[in-house]
Amino acid sequence: MSRCPHTLNYHAMAPHPVVELTSEASWNLIEDRFTPYGKETLAKLVYFLQDEILPSVKLAHAQLPKDPVQRWKTVIPVIEELKVKARKLGLWNLFLSKTHYPEHGVPLTNVEYAVMAEILGRGGHLASEAVNCSAPDTGNMEVIARYGSPEQQKKWLVPLLNGEIRSAFAMTERFVSSSDARNIKTSIKREGDEIVINGHKWWISGAGDPRTKLHLVMGKSDPDNANVYQQQSVVIVPADAPGVKIIRPMEIFGYDDAPEGHCEVIYENVRVPVGNLVLGWGRGFEIIQGRLGPGRIHHCMRSIGAASRALDLMIERVTDPTRNTFDKFLYQHGTVVAEIARSRAEIESARLLVMSAALQIDKQRAKGALKEIGIAKFVVPAMACGVVDRAMQAYGAEGLSQDQELASMFAQLRTLRLADGPDEVHIQQVGQRELKRAPGLHKRAAELKEKEFAVLSKAGIKAHL
Amino acid sequence: MSRCPHTLNYHAMAPHPVVELTSEASWNLIEDRFTPYGKETLAKLVYFLQDEILPSVKLAHAQLPKDPVQRWKTVIPVIEELKVKARKLGLWNLFLSKTHYPEHGVPLTNVEYAVMAEILGRGGHLASEAVNCSAPDTGNMEVIARYGSPEQQKKWLVPLLNGEIRSAFAMTERFVSSSDARNIKTSIKREGDEIVINGHKWWISGAGDPRTKLHLVMGKSDPDNANVYQQQSVVIVPADAPGVKIIRPMEIFGYDDAPEGHCEVIYENVRVPVGNLVLGWGRGFEIIQGRLGPGRIHHCMRSIGAASRALDLMIERVTDPTRNTFDKFLYQHGTVVAEIARSRAEIESARLLVMSAALQIDKQRAKGALKEIGIAKFVVPAMACGVVDRAMQAYGAEGLSQDQELASMFAQLRTLRLADGPDEVHIQQVGQRELKRAPGLHKRAAELKEKEFAVLSKAGIKAHL
Amino acid sequence: MSRCPHTLNYHAMAPHPVVELTSEASWNLIEDRFTPYGKETLAKLVYFLQDEILPSVKLAHAQLPKDPVQRWKTVIPVIEELKVKARKLGLWNLFLSKTHYPEHGVPLTNVEYAVMAEILGRGGHLASEAVNCSAPDTGNMEVIARYGSPEQQKKWLVPLLNGEIRSAFAMTERFVSSSDARNIKTSIKREGDEIVINGHKWWISGAGDPRTKLHLVMGKSDPDNANVYQQQSVVIVPADAPGVKIIRPMEIFGYDDAPEGHCEVIYENVRVPVGNLVLGWGRGFEIIQGRLGPGRIHHCMRSIGAASRALDLMIERVTDPTRNTFDKFLYQHGTVVAEIARSRAEIESARLLVMSAALQIDKQRAKGALKEIGIAKFVVPAMACGVVDRAMQAYGAEGLSQDQELASMFAQLRTLRLADGPDEVHIQQVGQRELKRAPGLHKRAAELKEKEFAVLSKAGIKAHL
């Protein structure tokens, strides 16, 4: 193994690569929750990011044709090369924790993967894809690993785990407020040995990719069920099934995110075998609930990585002597130093929030960490948008352009304030959860008042009512 | 003229169209500063926006090819049609005030045009171009009208005023911090009867447009002049002069803003006759100073129009019964009503700030309104970004997409926090201007202390030191 | 009158005193709405503030005993002296507009008084009281002037207008959420020729003052009335009536605001003649509605005066050479200049908001200005708290202490975010008012869609649905 520097003992490496890329204090807080394997993997990942991923970002960009048709038919070569290298290094499927997925998972906890997700977040989409940890494949693999039949796992999960194919998750619908999943209208009906799907979806990430071979489609199989949470089912639809129509790519601030894309898709009388039903009739809601927990934390940690990268870029710019104005460095003007300090403080506290949520998931599963996940979900992407916005401002117009990664970073982060529930939903849920403490607080307040009264009476003082 | 409803008496129109599109209270504040002509023109503009411009936005979009080459060779037909209609209605060159440009201007004050600019801001780029009031042509026309020779005016100003050609203003340079204009490196040298230009510019708005026939190029003609404000000159460069190389369009977020664009341009040994020098050698700084004053206010008012439009869209969405979630209208959830109230308050106060600045320009010219212009410049675009951001959030992912105008509106507004000086520069200037009040304040404080002491002494009370 | 410099022609005064104390641009916006009398009065007020009121603040403080009993029995001598001077100068009852109160009012519009209220706001409580424009007397005088019987006016209004007595307004109740006025519990019953009042109020401003001779008490006279807005009545209660019990002064952040105070008051079987009923049985709600409109604007303008004063103090401090740290002026550190710029921008826009509301009241009465009043109400006090907070920070611990006026200014301003309805109520009302525009917006959007479709069809383009 002497050829590969990434197998060096983690502690021997200097300078400490994680501390450099995250923060010494937050590392200290969770270092002893890392196994030797976790540390080794993290160290490899850091080097892989710096040596392989980041230097390839511009090439990946260049290998994507500008032509509006061709760009959707392209498999970007450098990504496939990076995937081969990553897998050889054992940097593969890091998101899938052995604890929850004994068969296919890697021996990493949520806390461990959280730190790695921050590192990945510095490399954008390319980094996550290179190590086979990119949405929506991650959630889809979790779904099939947890709920899929052996046949489904063999046919779809294995090639996904191998990074041979990609996948889409089709939930959001056009003309429907999908932050309330009960509004979904796509119809899923059994006809003999087949399931017939009809629906109009959009924002289907991955649907544009030539490598995508399946869509997990959520729809209503029992729309009249009295229990509104048992009306839905999830079906696996081959991407090339007749009736699957990719209408157009949706754009985010002008970006089409080809070749993956976020497409508008119509399912018109699509027929699949009944064996493609996942888990069982009426269990769609259960499936999407299970799909969302840790994934949100991973998005948050990647956002923190992005924000950290943006802050680094900002510091580079404001200390660049070729950018002086009025005989001063940019950082010597106005509020720049204060904005850097605030950004640093916000990144540190956001990271701690997400780490705390990740640990809570490790201890109590996602269900016992809903408050922490909810807080992270509404705090972190908004925070990251703010940090990136400040960095853009420091770069002037260049910061908004294709010459810097900041504007596309902002666009990605901005979607996270909506994806998996808009900020507002999470804010309300966290607030409502707090309100549940009210009875306990009223009880304690009543007890306190009683004791207070006793203490005052004993001292001969008449309490003001 | 009975065919044209726009000549109807302004006061007879119901419902009051300006009040509907701006606000009754702010209209009341400045109504009596409008001449009958101003009111008439405003009324026409409102109808023209609603009847002609807004219904044409999607068509203009559709008429722009997606092909990355063709889109830069296109003159969008509907824009040219709208220009013809607008001119017939007298909605033409409204930005050019007769007060300052007696020959070519229209009889409107800054206050009057400010209100119209807000209306235009609701129609985006299309609206401004339809009435020949779009940057950078506006500023360029002002420059040539004020500083150009009769020959220059005849050759360039007249077709610009007629909307027959377009133009670019080339100041910002690549690899240079251009918020300090003294950093500019482009070389402008006289060689015999010619001027030779060499430089590397970018963010040259309009340079991509096939109709653009001239660039106003700012560069250094006397880089060793002890007075750093006399080193620069401005030259008119025909767009098709040999050596003018359009390198690429810069993108803002993912938008290229074709066909106008914001291009990277290299001027390589470009030669023009000496007669193309504007105003005189070493007077470039003077020219750009004069160019920036009222233009900033116009940008601000358009931003307010954009924010108003965004708020309208937000209200439409949150009251749309087809968008209900959890059996409630969107507006019945969480903080939506409060965000609408805050947006309204911010729009109202921003409008008042800009109106106050416009009036100050009318009374004291731009020089006497620097404080007001500076405040508007750093308050308004940031405010508008915030309002649009809330509206995007209400629309979910659709709000970030090409199906709504919000995301591109955000991108445009975001550039205004950088164009004509980043927010930070204006904040510092306004702050420094406040500090100039210090001597007066110290003097008054000393007088007060003296009187205070006298009052206390007279009352027999020893002042605590 | 040659003895009095305040009768000098306003325009002859240099430097322009109002512009110095407010802002040139906002003055320009409303100058031509001032009558010569208005300008004259404003000029006198400015000089009176600087020459008489501000130098007396410390003396007024010193003349108030620290003893917890004596301070509530004190009439501060310098205030009474200032009142005599003010009245001689014609600076008296400026809040009472002749337009609405032809008999007792002064010939000033709301816009004119708004500017004066800002000036008064720089002098704190002392200034308002010196010119007989201090709450709650102002509102009480308006009530009795508008709704009182001739006997009530003779007995109570005349001495109030003369500044001979003071008054209290008793609405807020202990143990009751009084932001919903319908919750009020105080009982007002007729028994023969008498009215019997029983209730438990608090935060009764003025109730502590030895000069206070009457309380206007709001209570329920008809609690079972089906119309919840006709259950209430207002009665004049002499301050010395048997059964009126001042329980204790309420404190605001540690301040008791003696001698006026904000007291807890119990009315226990208080009996007054039926002639003390104001306006009529069941008309209490109508009375308090009428009482609140313009008063809110006056509070807002005083807040702007306070904020302006705080900003002046901040500028004085950060430019004070004796306060240098690390060899720099305070303003040369960190974000100080930016905070000053932001404060200036916030003050300017807040002033414009209130002026616009005041003008709207002049044009449409308070009812037609509810949006503008509501916006001002939730924007201005919060803004002023923020500006004062920054100024406190610049002064260090001294800024929080009795040696500067900032901390008590903050406490006063903080109450204004609650008085006359908490911010939240006004935010909701402004938001709801915006939502009322929804039907119009939906209608216009539908029309636009139709036109858009026609335009696209005509051009042979099939609109994307």
Added chain:
Amino acid sequence: MSRCPHTLNYHAMAPHPVVELTSEASWNLIEDRFTPYGKETLAKLVYFLQDEILPSVKLAHAQLPKDPVQRWKTVIPVIEELKVKARKLGLWNLFLSKTHYPEHGVPLTNVEYAVMAEILGRGGHLASEAVNCSAPDTGNMEVIARYGSPEQQKKWLVPLLNGEIRSAFAMTERFVSSSDARNIKTSIKREGDEIVINGHKWWISGAGDPRTKLHLVMGKSDPDNANVYQQQSVVIVPADAPGVKIIRPMEIFGYDDAPEGHCEVIYENVRVPVGNLVLGWGRGFEIIQGRLGPGRIHHCMRSIGAASRALDLMIERVTDPTRNTFDKFLYQHGTVVAEIARSRAEIESARLLVMSAALQIDKQRAKGALKEIGIAKFVVPAMACGVVDRAMQAYGAEGLSQDQELASMFAQLRTLRLADGPDEVHIQQVGQRELKRAPGLHKRAAELKEKEFAVLSKAGIKAHL
């Protein structure tokens, strides 16, 4: 020991008292850093807070006379009783870590005490004093324990550790910007066997207390020393030494914080023996530097306790059915739920920041935790002020009054944005520290550019310059 419930096994207690008072997730993050002794002590402290301290707050208030003279001569009986109880329970001097103070300290780490400080923060000043952990005594004990001579320790430290006497720390000076400690003017001169002190200090906490027996006075003993950090010395001055003149109590907002107070003190020719010099001549700067590190973290954790308490109070109020308005609970109005969610998120992330800083201190001492301490210092008190402000708003005017602890809590927290360096100083320091990463970032960026170029070249693509 069966009499004392506080010796019960910590884990047997239900419901888990710390989790209830702090948060499960943050407790999970640091639980395994607690020794059994740490857990036991924490459990006792929680019960002591609830059973003894909180019920005594009003009594302590009542036992303080209102008379402006007597209140400064009072030893509040209930505090002394609580001290006796606390000491018996082993809840004593918890701030003094055995790690750093082997002789006098308790076996608690900074992380352990941090959690306890949050608990203390819920009980305000009374809680900290009851367990002998209140400033400025804590810092003074640390100074004498670390730097004091055996005689000084015997005479002053022992009674301080026993809670028999109190102390003051005299650094801040009137008319001097003390955020730059080099500005200090107080003179400390040796004359024979005596030291003579002359100076004018203010904001000397504890100087008003009748139990205070010593002042640690910082001044200049060698003002001409070329090394500006060796000009200062610290001397112990007995509180009753001739020439120690307590001028007046400073107020914070309207609070005098009697009997402790924050006094203006003049030292006029005060003479003490040379043995009262601490550590050595010219070592004053070293002493104050050592005094400030962990103390800042303790203040921060107490602030978090205060904020948590305020949020609890807010939740109590908005769920109180007697406070309904317009037929709704307060929490059903407007933005209340969102504000609660935000407050919760801010408290959680602030707590994590401080815990992370405390752990960093445990690992790297204060010197290795400057970034973390700095961030906590400028984030936490401002956050806590915000949370308390929202709670005040929910309580209406009552929230600003003496009937709720919120307003005085706000005043205390507001001082923490200034004490031990204003926010601005810490923001600048954290920002400057970030800028030190610039060389490393530039180096890595250069390397990345090189690799990127190699990657592109290898792929045959010419990089855009």
